[in-house]
Amino acid sequence: MLTKQELRSQETKKEIIKAAGQLFASQGFDSVTMREIAKMAGCSHTTIYIYYKDKEDLLHQLAMPPLQALNTQMESILQQIDLSPEERLRTISLEFIRFCLLHRNIYTTFIGVKASRVDLEESANGINTMRISIFNLLKKALRTCFAIENDEHLLMYSRIYFFNLHGIVNTYTHSEESIVSLMERLLPTFEESLDVLFIGISEKIKGVNKN
Amino acid sequence: MLTKQELRSQETKKEIIKAAGQLFASQGFDSVTMREIAKMAGCSHTTIYIYYKDKEDLLHQLAMPPLQALNTQMESILQQIDLSPEERLRTISLEFIRFCLLHRNIYTTFIGVKASRVDLEESANGINTMRISIFNLLKKALRTCFAIENDEHLLMYSRIYFFNLHGIVNTYTHSEESIVSLMERLLPTFEESLDVLFIGISEKIKGVNKN
Amino acid sequence: MLTKQELRSQETKKEIIKAAGQLFASQGFDSVTMREIAKMAGCSHTTIYIYYKDKEDLLHQLAMPPLQALNTQMESILQQIDLSPEERLRTISLEFIRFCLLHRNIYTTFIGVKASRVDLEESANGINTMRISIFNLLKKALRTCFAIENDEHLLMYSRIYFFNLHGIVNTYTHSEESIVSLMERLLPTFEESLDVLFIGISEKIKGVNKN
Amino acid sequence: MLTKQELRSQETKKEIIKAAGQLFASQGFDSVTMREIAKMAGCSHTTIYIYYKDKEDLLHQLAMPPLQALNTQMESILQQIDLSPEERLRTISLEFIRFCLLHRNIYTTFIGVKASRVDLEESANGINTMRISIFNLLKKALRTCFAIENDEHLLMYSRIYFFNLHGIVNTYTHSEESIVSLMERLLPTFEESLDVLFIGISEKIKGVNKN
DNA sequence: GATGAATGAGCCTTCATTCAT
DNA sequence: GATGAATGAAGGCTCATTCAT
Incomplete structure (x- = not known):
């Protein structure tokens, strides 16, 4: 005690x-x-x-635990075979968004691009690894969901998909609204946004495969 | 003289x-x-x-002219009646992207959401006005393009659309690549991304209008 | 108990x-x-x-006992009438050297000339008294040994003698060698050094007295 | 101008x-x-x-020029063939003393033992080199003066000699007297001190050579 | 008696900015 | 108009020391 x-x-x-x-x-x-x-x-x-230890340590301590949690959660979602591939992608996408908005502070500094600044490299190393791992999970979900075999296509549609996620997160990154209120208010928008992407990408891939 | x-x-x-x-x-x-x-x-x-005047003034002087140029250019594109609404939206979207990537530096500090930091507010005022004007032009193009009358729907699809633009810009904001090489390499991706959005949004709106 | x-x-x-x-x-x-x-x-x-009481107190407590011990020991050597004056001077000289090297740490801070730093003065007071006493014992041994009556001469040859002692101690003050190994290795040198001084001073005094 | x-x-x-x-x-x-x-x-x-550049730079700038000057001066004295070996040793010894007392401040930090502290190493490097060079010049003068061939003996009498120089310098290192007044007042003592050493060492070497 | 928690003073260094020339 | 000289404010960090338990 x-x-x-x-x-x-x-x-x-x-x-x-x-x-x-x-x-x-x-x-x-x-x-x-x-x-x-x-x-x-x-x-x-x-x-x-x-x-x-120092200022940087604060950043490190701030970033690692949530990132690890997210990584774990995303992995477990990807293993839920009772969900369709689309549902899995949709779920981890929303989870990713929720996470990033919940940890807006860290997102800005770490998930946000420019992450690996030279002078922070040391403590950022673990964090960078985490970040890469998370993005790989998303990419994997995308490949399965849209059954894209061509690597070039996968890269393109991954980019397009990520643009959206990044855009969402970035737009609300500096909002002062609570995560609860934010998700409640915007969840339909986020889902609609994923809908738009699913439909658009599917249609485009159909066209591509025809040619 | x-x-x-x-x-x-x-x-x-x-x-x-x-x-x-x-x-x-x-x-x-x-x-x-x-x-x-x-x-x-x-x-x-x-x-x-x-x-x-001071360091901040440099930033201000650096940001205004390009922003004004962009605003003017976007306005003139919107008035080209020889283009279809979709072509107009597509054109100003690509123009917006090109601009933001060209002026990555300023984008980060000003267009970037976090724009209105307390200590910068004063000089940011003019810039903020500009920024709002630019986003209104985009919104106007969207309304015309998708013929959305319902304000709530317009807001939602504007958001979704903006997510993408923000995402694109943000992703490459810190790239060290030149604007020329960047656009050359990624233009197809950007266009594909707009395609995806156009298809997705159109499909969704069709469904909405049916109900 | x-x-x-x-x-x-x-x-x-x-x-x-x-x-x-x-x-x-x-x-x-x-x-x-x-x-x-x-x-x-x-x-x-x-x-x-x-x-x-504080950090300085540690230094003080550290310095006093050994200094008092040295003082006492030197006094007792000077009273051993079974030794010749020269043997007495030689013995307390070597004892002084041994002590200083044994307590290199304290020597540096206290016996070392710079001893009376303004901010240490208070606690150094007792120590300073001790230091003066020790040097007086050495001077007394010198006077007896060389039978110098002229005060000016005594001062000069005391200085010369002290130069040597100071030089010895100072040279090895920062050595990391143990006191045992140090004395074993250098005792002949120290004795030779005293020899040189005895001979030199004696010769000079003879000359002086002749004139 | x-x-x-x-x-x-x-x-x-x-x-x-x-x-x-x-x-x-x-x-x-x-x-x-x-x-x-x-x-x-x-x-x-x-x-x-x-x-x-920083605090350490002050130390460096403070130490190098005088040390170089001393080194040069000592070298030139050693080359004056119109002087006897003894006169040369005597001259560079007094010069060394004069220098050290003139630059008491630097002496304490640099010539003084313990000179090479880890964290100062970089800027102290040049200084350390200089110091070694200076001591080698003194040693060389000693060897020539006393015609000592046996290396072990040379080492011993060098040590004894240096004890004296170190002792002199150290004794007056913290004096507040001006160098002029100091030299004027103590020059006889210093010369007498060198006399004592010359006589003592010479006598001892004679004895050694006889055996 | 002994300790973890906490702090104020202080250090080296950097930077935007002003002033005198 | 342009510049070198100079500065106050501030930042990250360390340390001896005190206080409450």
């Missing part, structure tokens, strides 16, 4: 990472100062260094 | 904004220092302040 | 001062952190403050 | 290095802060960075 002191300590640690997440999200990694984080977390800036 | 000195002066001014544009593009606004800009422009860092 | 707890307490106190001594010796006073000392002593860094 | 501005600039640069020299001398490299240096130099601490 945890002592009262340990509890308070854990709380402080959480407050710090929470504040970091919020500030990174709203201002970007570089613009945020350790002192700002401390202020929002209600502690001295030196306290941060008790729990986290 | 301009004296020789005035010519030289104008040249310096141009060198500065050119350097700023290149550096902002390749390293991001925050990471660039005034001294770097000055070095690339071949002048002292203090000279910059003769022509531009 | 001491309780078991008191014993443990005394042990901790000793571990701390021992660790401090070692670390000050190998890294210098400023470079050592309280946390390092605590780690090496096997306790929390806050525990140090239970036994010692 | 230098403009008034350039003159002032040079002056500032000199004030900075002068202040750094004094402060490093009296407090040691680590204990001195850039702000202290700036304050003593009468400028802002940021100004220092205009003229010197």
Whole structure:
């Protein structure tokens, strides 16, 4: 059992990472100062260094767990054989969107392109691996769903598909709305968007296969 | 007529904004220092302040002209009655993409959603106006093209359409490829992407109108 | 009699001062952190403050006992009337060297000339007194040994003699060799060095006295 | 010809290095802060960075020129064939002493043992090379002067000789007296000290050679 | 007695910006 | 018009030290 002191300590640690997440999200990694984080977390800036090695460590701790969770979840969805390929793609797509919007802060810094900055490489390594893995899962789902064999075509339609996902996430990345309200309000739009893509891509592939 | 000195002066001014544009593009606004800009422009860092109020002013001056040009161009395309509505939408869409990729640097900072950061608001005002105007032109083209009367539907399909455009631009925003090579390599993908959207949206609207 | 707890307490106190001594010796006073000392002593860094007022106090506690011991030992050697004056000077000289090399760490900070730094003055007071006393003992041995009556001459040959002692100690002050190995390896050199001084000074004094 | 501005600039640069020299001398490299240096130099601490890369650079700039000068001077003295070997050794010895006392500040940090700290290695490299070169010149003079062929003996008497030089320098390293007054007051002592060594060493070598 | 939690002071360094020439 | 000189504000980070448990 945890002592009262340990509890308070854990709380402080959480407050710090929470504040970091919020500030990174709203201002970007570089613009945020350790002192700002401390202020929002209600502690001295030196306290941060008790729990986290340095500023970059905050980013790392912030990003890894959710990314791993998403990866795992997407993998398990892809193995649900009771779902049709289309349903699987649709599900992991919506899950991906939900995740990215839930973790808007991290998304901006890590999933967002430009992810691998030279000076962050070290701690970003694990994160980059994760990111690649996630995109591979999406690509795999796409190939199965549309039964695309031609690699060039797969690449093209993957791109087109990803444009949409990226666009969705990016559009709402800086929204201040809660994830619940956001999903509730826009889920129909997102689904409609996937519909549009499914129909459009299917039609195009039909045409391609005919020729 | 301009004296020789005035010519030289104008040249310096141009060198500065050119350097700023290149550096902002390749390293991001925050990471660039005034001294770097000055070095690339071949002048002292203090000279910059003769022509531009401050660092932010550089960004502003950098962003407005292209945005205005884009706006004008889009307006003129929309008035070409020899084109079908679909061709007009397709043309301004590709133009928008081309523009955003050409001005990746500015896009990131201004068209990019996060645009209105508190500390930039002042100089961003003019830019924000421009941005809204541009999106309205796109929306107008969409309404005409798909003959959507229901406002709610228009909003939804506009969003879906924009997701794609945003996604495209965002994906290549940080690419180091030249605009020429980028467009040459990916134009088919972009066009295919618009195809997919046109087909998908059209199909969906048909279904909607039937019910 | 001491309780078991008191014993443990005394042990901790000793571990701390021992660790401090070692670390000050190998890294210098400023470079050592309280946390390092605590780690090496096997306790929390806050525990140090239970036994010692502050970092400087550690230095003080570290320096006084050995200095007092040296002082006492030198005094007792000077009183051994079974030794010739020259043997007495030689013995306390070697003893002084041995001591300084044994306590290289403290030497650097305290015997070393620079001793009286403004910010250390307070705690250095006792130490400074000790230092002066030690040098007076050496000077006394010199006067007796060379039978120098002229104060000016005494001062000059004392200086010359001290130059040598200082030089010896200073040269090996930062050596990582153990005191045993150091003395074993260099004792002949040290003795030869004293020989050289004895001969040189004696000869010079003869000449002086003749004139 | 230098403009008034350039003159002032040079002056500032000199004030900075002068202040750094004094402060490093009296407090040691680590204990001195850039702000202290700036304050003593009468400028802002940021100004220092205009003229010197960083704190370490100050140390480097402070140490190299004098060391090179000393090295050159010692070499030229050794080549004066109109002087006897003894006179040459005596001259470079006094020169060495004069130099070390003149540059007391640098001596402490660089000639002083412990010179090569890991984190300073890079900039200290040139300095270390210089130091070694200087000591080799002294050794060479010793060998010639006392005609010592046996390497072991040379090593021993070199050590003894160096003890004295080190001792002299170290004793007055922290004196606040001017170099002029210092040399004037103590030159006889230094010369007497060298006399003592010459006589002592010569006598000892005679004895050794007899056996 | 002993410790983990927390902090204020301070350090080196960078940068946008102003001033005097 | 143009520039080198100079600076204040700020940032990441470390450390000796105190406090509550």
